[in-house]
Amino acid sequence: AMSAFVSFGEELDTSLMNGYSHGFMEKVVSKLQHTKHRGVREESITCVAVIAGNIGKDFIKYYDSIMPVLKQLVMHSTGEKESRLRGKSFECMSLLGIAVGKEKFLPDARDAIAEMFSKPIDVDDEQREYIKEASDRICQCLKQDFAPFLPNLLPGLLRTLRFDEVAEKGDQKEEDDMYVKVSTGSGQLVRVHSHKFEEMKTSLQLLLTFCYEIQGG
Numbered sequence: 001a002m003s004a005f006v007s008f009g010e011e012l013d014t015s016l017m018n019g020y021s022h023g024f025m026e027k028v029v030s031k032l033q034h035t036k037h038r039g040v041r042e043e044s045i046t047c048v049a050v051i052a053g054n055i056g057k058d059f060i061k062y063y064d065s066i067m068p069v070l071k072q073l074v075m076h077s078t079g080e081k082e083s084r085l086r087g088k089s090f091e092c093m094s095l096l097g098i099a100v101g102k103e104k105f106l107p108d109a110r111d112a113i114a115e116m117f118s119k120p121i122d123v124d125d126e127q128r129e130y131i132k133e134a135s136d137r138i139c140q141c142l143k144q145d146f147a148p149f150l151p152n153l154l155p156g157l158l159r160t161l162r163f164d165e166v167a168e169k170g171d172q173k174e175e176d177d178m179y180v181k182v183s184t185g186s187g188q189l190v191r192v193h194s195h196k197f198e199e200m201k202t203s204l205q206l207l208l209t210f211c212y213e214i215q216g217g
């Protein structure tokens with residue numbers, strides 16, 4: 001049922017969504033608070049994000065009931081199999097910020113950013129992309145008030161633009177056409193997996209968002 005709701009919820013007329021949002025939110029928050037099933041939690045979070053994206057500022061009446069739940073999830077969903085759940089929680093938090101606006105979201109944005117970078121994240125961790133996209137949205141929401149977060153964000157972001165940290169020998173089981181030989185600034189020749197270029201593209205787009213939204217901040 002939740003999957004079906006997600007499929008049509010984004011296109012639902014806002015006035016219609018507003019009429020049913022109270023009942024939807026009661027059920028979704030209850031599921032998040034009482035179920036331990038990871039898949040149900042992930043679908044519930046997506047439903048919250050869809051409702052917030054649809055009704056925008058009107059979501060503020062539900063904000064105080066759902067944001068503490070999301071905070072608990074990102075703090076406690078630290079298991080190996082919970083990366084996607086944690087990532088989707090960050091995604092939802094950032095979408096709520098876009099919906100309700102900076103004034104309401106700013107204190108929680110600080111907590112979200114702090115938790116995003118509270119521990120090292122492996123290169124292949126699924127939540128990495130969620131965190132980058134959430135950072136982009138939070139920056140769009142906060143604009144110049146996002147500037148204090150840059151000292152924690154930029155070092156890791158800039159590291160993703162370096163080739164010299166890429167291992168020369170990749171997984172021998174993978175096809176050679178998945179790799180490209182690149183010369184680093186020091187003249188060293190390294191083999192770079194194609195996904196590295198996608199990661200660099202995402203990082204550059206995020207840096208562009210920071211520059212555009214923060215400007216003189």
